[in-house]
Amino acid sequence: MRATWRWVHSDLRTHRGEALFAVLASAGVIASLLLAAALLGYAVSPWQRVFQQSQGSHVWLHGREGREGFDAAAVAPLAALDEVAAVSGPFRTAAATLETGGTRAGVALRATGARPPDTARPLLTEGRWLTTDGPRDQVVLERTLARTLWAEPGETVTVTLTGRRGPTTRTLHVVGVAETAEPRYRAGQGDGVGWLLPETLDRLAPAATGQSVGLRLKDADDTDYAVQRAVTLLGAERIDQVTTWQRAKADLGGDDRLLGQIFAAFGLAALLAAAVAVAGAVRARIRGQAGDIAVLKAVGFTPGQVIRGFLLQHLGFAVAGAALGTAATLACGRWIPGRVGAAVALWPRLPGHRLAVTGVPVAAVLLIAAATALAAWRAGRVPPVPAARQAHPVARPLSALGRRALGRRLSPVLVLGWRSAFTAPGRARVLGATARLALPIALMTVALVAWSTLGQFRTDPARVGRAAALTVRTAEPRPAAAAAAALEAVPGVADAVPGAEFPALVPGQTATITLRGLGTADDPYPHAIAEGRAPTGPDEAVAGQGLLDLLGVRVGEWVRMTVGGRPQILHLVGRSIEPDHGGRVVSTTLDTLRDGAPDLRPAFHALVLRPGADPRRTAAAVAAATGGDAEVRATADPAGGEDAPRGVLAALAAVLALIALVELLTLIGTGVRDRARDLLALRAIGLTPRQIGAVVVTAAALTALAAAVLGTTLGAALGHRLVDAEAAATGLGAGVARLPDPLFLGALVLAATATGALAALAPAVRTARHRLADSPGETF
Template sequence: MRATWRWVHSDLRTHRGEALFAVLASAGVIVSLLLSAALLSYAVNPWQRLFNQSRGSHVWIHGRDDGHGFDPADLAPLAALDEVAAVSGPFRTATAALETGGTRAGVVLRATGTSPPDTGRPLLTAGHWLTAGAPADQIVLERTLARTLWAEPGETVTVTLTGRHGPTTRTLRVAGVAETAEPRYRAGQGNGIGWILPGTLDRLDPATTGQTAGLRLKDPDDTDYAVQRAVTLLGAARIDQVTKWQQAKADVGGDDRLLGQIFAAFGLAALLAAAVAVAGAVRARVRGQAGDIAVLKAVGFTPGQVVRGFLLQHCGFAVAGAALGTAATLTLGRWTPGRIGDAVALWPRMPGHRAAVVGVPVAAVLLIAAATALAAWRAGRVPPVPAARSGHPAARPLSALGRRALGLRLSPVLVLGWRSAFTAPGRTRALGATARLALPLALITVALVAWTTLGQFRTDPARVGRAAALTVRTEQPPTGDGLTAALEAVPGVADAVPGAEFTALVPGQTGTLTLRGLGTRAAPYPHTVVEGRAPDGPDEAVAGQGLLDLLGVRVGEWVRMTVEGRPQILHLVGRSIEPDHGGRVVSTTLDTLRDGAPGLRPAFHALVLRPDADPRAVAAAVPAAAGARVEVRGTADPADGEGAPRGVLAALVAVLALIALVELLTLIGTGVRDRVRDLLALRAIGLTPRQIGAVVVTSAALTTLAAALLGTAAGAALGHRLVDAEAAATGLGAGVARLPDPAVLAALVLAVTATGALAALPPAVRTARRRLVDSAGETL
């Protein structure tokens, strides 16, 4: 064992550069994996991230607005409870309606100060917080409410509420837009939140006011018990509603299943790519020391001692790199600009943090140890006789194709670079290294596919089941087609499709689904049909993937459901992309629904806009054209989640690029070392040092070009299948995946090739400067 330690120590002193690279490569991979884990946690737990950033309240208690609510003195006993860590409020509240540009939404006005509260603090995403002494009364809107109203900082909204002297209407200026960990606003499912100053609430003079207080608990699992104690202390008669953190989490997290599953697949793939990259670096270093191994065996080292020596070295490199990478990520990661820094800063408060910080480095070290064990076993089999071994592959003569290319006066640098990359000895190892480099590039291409798919939710919503950009509802359903004609006359409207929506019971009444009637047989709704065809006859319908999975049926079958007590039987002639209700939607025409309910009136109109129309301008023009009180709502964007998916995808691409760089440097270093005798032979027959360096750069560029072409092709095919498979699993349905523009893929290939050429410049210069006398040992 003492001899093994002395050899390890001597080897480290002799190959300091290689040892440093091995440690830094392991550290870089660990950093990449930990950043990827932090980003995944940041992306797939949007509510937890928002809750931690805002020091959110686990429980919100809403007092009655009948003058018998609670006041600050009532909260003192709550703050003293063992389960309660902090109390937010109480805040005076009033229920009102906000309206702008024909869009109307319910809101709970919450009076707060000029500084956001420490607990349950709204996080500004645009604009600024409320300021005292402003020329006009201000309001800060919750983000989903602001998006519904198309309200941005600096614009005005009209607030209507019942005052002491009847309904009053006032104008408020939007100061900012904020996020909160409370349940989000959904049209028809409750009110949104707007924060105003107490003086503004007094000037609005509401007839009644309520109170709202938040409780941040020490242990989230004590929520039910804490609610029981709070209700007992305050009195059940004084409490109108209690909102728990589980409701908000379910509300936010439900929209991110597709993104969460895609990011989880990325995490596993990044771990695989990192393990492959480090394993390749270990095998390359062991192969490069074949001469030293033969000398050790010649002086008496046994195969077991050689194996132990390599295991000690490379496991030590892996442990040192893992420790260095983990420490660097935890201490310096939070200072990284952009979402990576935000993710690392919040990571310690996210679930699964400790398991990831410990598990990722341990898993990486074990994978490196496994790769090292295989390489060390091969090292133990190296023969000790120098004449019987070859530290480098033997050179072979130029192929007939190469000689013909030289005869055609092609550049010798290009011909020899091609031979060095693809036809020289050791090409099996070179092809394996090319495949390893292609793996992270394939994952980067998959990320670009996901990026492009998310982008089409905004650029081409009709392709993902969002043909209608606006929905118009009236207080009194119309009796004729006058409203439809009036809406179609609005500038920018291509079609106004009448519709109705019902909740139906599935066979056996064990679940519910959404039944929609859209358009007529003469003027159908433009469904996004990806399988089968659109409905155009009696009792025909299209369904989302979620409904097909729920009922266990396929396109072409008949389904039966119960709608308001009456049976409805429909023939499924197609599958459509359905972003709403988890895809558990079946859509037919209003004519089909009227066959069973002759008096059915349209409950809303879906407006399909022209390509160049502005939804906000159209929404503002609808009320005047309709001639009645209408409510205009924008269509929700299913990709506009709390996890900022496109920003996280960009960060994941950077992580994968780092892994690809480690593999690229290993590939170039191995290639130069394995072909050093060929390069020296070329020097001996008359090639200039500049040509020698150009051969090295050309070989690296051609190798990376092949890896880039292979990676982008495989990544495009894999990404298309992966996105469609995950979309089908979430109920949205396959058929939404979209490949990046060919120019983007071409730019990726060119960027990778250029990076390979630039990375090969330093070893090319060193090789070109070598003299034959300095490399005699390598020519034996």
Template sequence: MRATLRWAQADFRAHRGEALFVVLASAGVIASLLLAGALFSYAANPWQRVFNQSQGAHIWLHTRGGADMDALSGVDGVAALSGPYRTAATTVESRGTRVGVTLRAAEAAPPETGRPLVTAGGWLARPDDGDRDGSVVLEDSVARALWAEPGDTVRVTGPDGAPHVLRVGGIAEVAEPRYQPGGGPGIGWVLPGTLDEIAREDTGRSVGLRLEDPGDTDFIVQRAVTVLGADRVAQVTKWQQARAEAGGDDRLLGKMFAVFGLGALLAAALAASGAIGARVRGQLRDIAVLKAIGFTPGQVTRGFLVQHLAFALLGVALGTAAIALMGARIPGRIGEAAAVWQDLPGHTALMIGIPCGAVLLIAAATGLSAWRAGRVPPVPVARAALPSAAPMTALGRRALGMRVPPALVLGWRAAFARGGRTLVPVARLALPLLLITVALVAWSTLDQFRSRPAQVGRPAALTVRADQPAGPSDSELEKTLATVPDIAAVHPGAEMAALVPGQTGTITLRGLGTARHPYPSTVVEGRAVGGPDEAVAGQGLLDLLGVRVGDWVRMTVGGRPQILHLVGRTIEPESGGRVITTTLDALREREPQLRPAFHALVLHEGADPRAVSGTLALAAGGTLEIRETPNPADRLEPARGVIAALIAVLALIGLTELLTQISTGVRDRGRDLLALKAIGLTPRQIGAMIVTAAGLTALVSAVVGTAVGALAGSWLVDTQGASSGIGAGIARLPSLPVLVMVVVGAVLGAVAAAALPATRAARRRLADSLSETL
């Protein structure tokens, strides 16, 4: 054992540069993977991120006037209070859209507990600071529903019906249930003086309770209600409810990022093990000498295993410590994600699991390389007898005879020398490029949701509802809609809840469009509705009922049966895909007096929904409720930053693998370079040959990686879409120029990485290369 350790120490001193590369490669890969894990948690768990950053309250109590809120501070288990805030139920209107909002009277300084996180604009400003009209800060989902931005003015109607004009001072996120059309009211914050002008009576109070133990939520709710009096408490909101509403997004993003993370970990482990294996192959002469002086195969194996495991552990420890200590200081979103990650669920598991997983994979690869080192024959001259490259083929000789540049011919021969062994470096370098292409497929799919909503089940950009009973009649509404030039089509519709067979679940039955003018649903399987009693459905409904396109479905609506024939499957982002859509005429066969509950508006290409909404609001005189059709891309927007960071991580892993292959190739072809110099090749030609070999290897790897990645990415995105209920058929491949850029970038990176090793190899003298024969 002492001899093994002494040899390992001497080997480290003799090859410090190689050892340093292995340590830094392991540290860089682990640091990149940990940053990717931080970004994954940051994006895939938005509610928890907001809750931790805002010191959110676990319980929100909404009470009627007169409740003694101060008594809650004495309840055991309550760590801090947010508020209490005086509240008023109002209606906020902007651009023809009206939203129910509960305004809270807050101070000019944001609270410490339950603090709204301002994402745009600023917090509340006092009138003496230049805010003459009064300002309001809107919760993010309310601002999106109103299409409101900082600086806009909104109309607020208080409990007495009097209108007030407020300026939107900011937009904020909170860890409370988000506003949804048809659900509970949204949240807004104003100064106490502003709320006094809007609602002069004591309308209610809201208070948030941050608990010492979140598991005591139900018990603390009972105690709080007892302290305040059950007749004083109007509503209770618990943190589990808010987290559950955001849970669908978390699961979808979490699955996608888990696949990316496992792939990146595998690519990183292969890159690190490749660097270790290359270092072992570079010391075959030393190993032969060791065996010649009496080292056993077991001693050689243990020596390499201990030595390289120590390098891997050191690199992993350095990378982990760097992220733990310095990650939060990185500028931009990466640093913010690293800072928040420490308080997110799964932080400890990832901080331990990623390094341990990488060490285990590296240990397995190191053990294999060390075992091969133990089998090296103790006769160093035998290496010189082995051919280091394939013999020149007839095609190569013919190319040289046709005056093809020798660097190109010899570079091709060096890159693809031995058929079976050539596949290994190509496959190793193709893996990170494959994952980069998969990430680009996910990015293109998100772009499709944003730029081409009609192709992902959102052809209608606006939904219009008339005020009842004061609103216009159906004929008057259609005339008003016809006066707006940017509206391409108007489709009347109605939605209702329906019970599935056996009455064990509820689905959404939607009548949209008429038999003469059907709604342009995005049908990806089967066909569109074209006759009576025909319908199309989302993937979630097909999975729920266990039916396929072509089957008949029976459901119960208002106690009466409704039987429809499924003729197609559509992309359906709403309600987990548990939606069945037919024409309004089909619903009127069961209920002849059915009136449209809303009208879906399809706009001309290039029309701005906000401008159309404003024009329509003016034309209707404020009698319409106009809403923008929700876009699933809004929920997945945080994934963009994560995908970009993932591409950077994979590029670093690919660069590590590329550097390993280049250094290995230069060392393994030492005798070839000696022979080429002897027959008269110039240093420039030798350098060009090495660069060409690296570029050709990268070219083949990039072509294979992008081709397989495009297929795998489409399958992965469609599989995720099907599992979430949206349905397969949403994947979109990146454009051809983007894929070409990936290939070109890989080749240029290989050429740039090979430039320095090629220059050093070309400048070596003949005497310096004689050792390569041993």
């Protein structure tokens, strides 16, 4: 064992540069994986992120209006409960309606101070907090409520409160937009939150008696018991509603499972690619020291000693790199500008932090150790000194195609570079190296496919089932033809499609689906058809993937459902991309629905806008054209308007780019060393040093080009299938995957090729300057 340690120490002193590269490569890969894991937690747990940043409340108790409320004295005993860590409030509240540009939304106005509360603190995303300066009546709106109203800081909204003397209307100045860990605004399912100063609420609703108080618990699992004790202390007659963190989390993070599956798969693939890259560097280093190993065995080292030596050495590199990368990420990651730094700073307070911090480095080290063990076992089989020359591959002769190319005076640099890249020292080894380099590039392409798919929810909503950008509902129904004509006369509106929506029961009444009537036979709705065709005849319909999976039917079959106590039988002629209700939607024409209900009138109109029309300005124009009696709503964005998922994809792409760079550097170094005699022979027959260097650069560029073409091709095909499979699993339906622009993929291939050429410059210069020699121990 002592001899093994002495050899390891001597080898480290001799090859300091290679050892440093191995440690830094491992550290860079581990740090990148940890940063991606932090961003993953930041993106797939939006409620957890907001809850931790805002010191949110697990429970909100809302008092009844018009009855005796709970003041600070009544709330004080809540802080003494064993389960309660902090109390937010109580806050006086008033229910109201906000309106701007024809869009209305319910809001719970909450009086708070000029300084946000410490517990359940709203997180400003735009604008500023409330002050006594500036406009008189200021309000900060919850983010989803502001998005529904298209309200931004600096604009005004109209607030209407209904009191004993009738409705009161005032104007509020929006000064900020904030996030909160409470349930977000959804039309018809719950009011949003607006924060204003107490004096503002006094002017709007002097007799407001609603109250809200938030409780932050020591243990989230004690929620039910804590609610019982709090209600008992305050009195059940004072409580109108209780909202808990479970509801808020389900409301804000409904797509966490899907995003978690996608990002976890990317993370595991990146970890595997990192292990393959680092293990390839280990194998290349061991192969480069074949001569030294042969000498060691000649002087008495056993195969077991050689194997142990390499295992100890490279396992030490992996552990040192993992420790360095982890320490650097935890210590300096929070100082990275932008969302990455914010994610790392918040990461310790998110669930799964400790598991990721320990699991990612340990998994990487174990994978590297497994690959190192295989390479070390091969090192133990290296023959002693007399056979050491076999460690250097024997070059293959120039092929007939290469000789013809040289005979036609094709550039010898290009011909010899092609030969170095794809024939010498052995095709199996060259193909293996190209495949290892293509792996991270393929995964990058998969990430780009996911990026492009998320981007089309904004750039091309019609392709993902969002042809209508606005929905208009009127208080007093008008004749469908007159209403449609009036709406289509508004500038920016291309088509006003009448529609109605009903809950329906499937056969056996075991589940509820949504039956939607849109358009007529003469004016059909532009469904996004992924399979089959759009409905045109009587009793024809299209369904979402979720409904097909629920009923176990296919396109072309007939389905039966119950609507309002009457049966409805429809022929499914197509599958549509349906982002609503988990895809459990069947859509037909209003003409078909009128066959069973002749008096059916449209409940809303879906507005398809002209290309380039601004939804916000069009909504204001619709409100003005209808005299203010219409409610205009923007169609919900299936992507939620969040950029965090795309940020994680960008981070993973950066991680994979680093992994590809490590593999590329290893491939170049190995290629130069394995082709040492070839390059020296070329110099002996008359090639200049500049031409020899150009051969090295050309070989690296061609290898990178081949790997990039292979990786982008396989990645595009794999990414398309994976995204469609995930979309089908969520009910949205296959057919939403979108490949990146071909020019972008071409730019990726060119970038990989240029990186290969640039990475080969330094080895090329060293090779060109090397003296003419031919020795079994020749290494570079």
